[in-house]
Amino acid sequence: MNYFSSNFTLGILGGGQLGKMMLYETRKYDICTKVIDPNPAAPARLACDKFVVGDLMDYDTVVNFGQDVDILTFEIESVNIEALEYLEQKGKLVYPSASTLKKIQNKGDQKEFYLKKEIPTAPFTRYQSKDELVTDWAQKKKTFPFIWKSCTGGYDGKGVAVIKNKEDLIPLPDVPCIAEEMIHFKNELAVIVARNANGEVKTYPVVEMEFHPEANQVEYVICPARIADEVAQNARAVAHKVSESFEHVGLLAVELFQTQDDQILVNEVAPRPHNSGHYSIEASFTNQFEQHIRAVLNLPLGATESKVGGVMVNLVGEENYKGPVHYQNIEKIMQLPGVTPHIYGKKETRPFRKMGHVCIVNKDLNQARKIAEQVKQSIKVISLTK
Template sequence: MTLAFSALVAAGSVALNLPHPGIIVVLVGYFGLLFLTSYLRNSAWGLVSVFALTGFMGYTIGPIINMYLGLANGPSLVTAAMATTGVVFLGLSAYARSSKAPDMMRFSTFLFVGILVAFCMGLAAVFFQMPMLSVAVSGLFVLLMSGLIMWQTQDIIRGGETNYIMATVTLFVAIYNLFTSLLMGLRLGIYGAGQLGAYLCQAARTLGMTTTVVTPAADSPANEHADHVIVAPLDDLAASEALISRVDLITFELEDIASPVLDRLAEANAQGDVEVFPKVEHLRLLQNKCLQKRWFVEHQLPTAKFIDCPAEANISTLAAEFGLPFVQKTHRGGYDGRGVQVIREVDGADCLWPTATIIEEFIAPRRELAVLVARNTAGEESVFPVVEMDFNEQGHILSHVLSPASLPVEISSEAQQIALQFIRQLSGVGLFAVEMFLRNDKELLINEVAPRVHNSGHLTIEAHQTSQYEQHLRAIAGLPLGSTKQMEPSAMVNILYDNAIEAACARGHGVIAAGNNTNVHWYGKKGTHLLRKMGHITSTAQSIEEAQQNVDEALAALAS
């Protein structure tokens, strides 16, 4: 009866798409109600407490089930876990009553010490982000809960447990943990294993997901945070097959994925073998600057004037149409200053690249902004505050991010609405970074959109209730989106390699507190070259000016 009640509450939690309360609330609620039930076990109130406990646990399992149901093969995974739990419970209960079953009373101490150790290991895996330990704990709990079912069945049969309330609670806890151990760990695949992939792996761990990354390098930053690593070129179809066979859901930390790989992912998605977000057709669109710009124009989204550069074009004819300076961008592969050049003179040293490019007007005067926007599989949307970006002039690589951007309210609101309009018209799923120009402090123009988590969103880890990484995973897993509320103004600066910080880069690892609510994040990259992103520094403060001063001082200290 209590199991049916718990199932009913879980069904309601699924139907209402209720958010997961978080591990702290789960632990407090579970142990509080468990101790209360034990205290009241000999009174009528104990029955009320049992229903409160089983109902609460049913509520907590609902969001986990919802996460799976949002996947193409999710219903089959949930059904398989339920069926396996039922078969194991009925089979072990029957076996425990047979004469051939071992005397589980002899293993009482082993079982309860084992459960305590496994519980502590599980907490360590969550709080210290130890992926492989979490997988091991799930397997250990399957064995321990199986043993607990046999132990409690024999104890009831032999008259050792005469209190039906405690017998019910023990069997319910065993069934619940058996089911969650079989179900827990949505398997996430990530193409790319740089710093963005590393933060996705860390966020996945907090949501109970296991991760597999595909990377061409054995020492990529995300490798130490992932449960499994496939070392292979990103265009390797064999690696794609291996990833598809391992995971339930695939996402990307970079958009420049080869067309044959996207073809295979689209096929696997259509067959229900794996879910892929952002959608393959959206990745194809947004990985190509020309297609992306045309889409903006077709959907009446504001963007700078551009043309697809003709093969016969020369600087003189382009200067006549766009004026000087103007911008040349490669169709694909451009990021961190690569694939972009500014043509400033007709007869100077500048020359056009002989490859597929677009020509775009140079926007000046301007400020550069970004808006992170997310949409989940159910169509729920959220948008982060507008941030302002400042770029390193030498390599046109992002240097500073300030949040929220110091803008008139109406400009900030318009920027957020443009980002929301984009994701709605695209019907995108996941988190997208919409980069914009603000011309003459009044006209907003979309520069480009990244279909993934973004460098401008690093500061959401400390400054927001939900980081961009967790929000992206919530969106693609079909979970309710988290709050984008910003707790305090914040600033971020990228740690771009130069010889002055060589020693700091060599010894830097993990996250180091620098005082004044300032953290230095090191990515653990082995090789170095000028302006390579080796880490970033984030600070939260009472004002943007104070936060920026904090990150600048922390950056300067690296050279000392």
């Protein structure tokens, strides 16, 4: 099939920042795109060939959208799976597949899939309601502390809570959930895995993630991770096994824990470009967005090695600001060596909302991390009107 400068159309479900950055690559290759998002001001609206406003969870909307494209992919997991299954039955190519997404969309199903495939993960208990969880605690079948996760609807730290005592149980919503054993880890790591329809698989170097203690969001992504070579090799091998088990096509971001005795446990996965791969835009031979496009079009995968050490800093809304966004001191950080800001195009800021990121590249990874700290301390995502 001729994808380039042709009538071929790639459909993308979701028009957020990941969709916008995917479109950088389709523009580079002159691939026609059609994007759907419920937000008429979505970041991807200006870069695609056709933009549609619509509900990604509505069956008819997704079916109608998918019938008008040649291959369908997505940048967010919250899409109607039944619609994707119908489109596949009608011969439409959907990557990653509805089957892959179905295993991942529900965190309870995802964790049980790991057990079935003998993939190392933290011990957990699954509950259909908050009452079931509270009953287990009252009967001393569940002890503090543990990690509570909503089975569906969680993202960017939402739908996750550390439960240390009885009072922490009170505000939890009454939804299906899992209670996961708390892992006392050395590092939170991630590996991006790319796989095309021919079964070609490549993994990116292991990255190290540093999280904001309050928002439970990634603050820094460091590539390569500052870990022993044997730990990195094991992490990539585990991520490769996860990819084989899901038989996905496209990108799969595999989030991992490195335990105190250097074991690797799978935390969770995302079947799309991911925050942990943003460093690759400046630091890698093939960035994660181009790699996703290559994979879903069944083209040869690009080199995953890094050209240089990279650190990514997330730009999120400051706690006490909500309103039209202003990037304070952005000119200051642009004077720093190896610094490239990426602004997502969201016009309104609010506390901890992801508004952009900054990539820092340097031959000396420690120097890149120091510059990243300067970036974090300098630029502030605020609103001039409170």
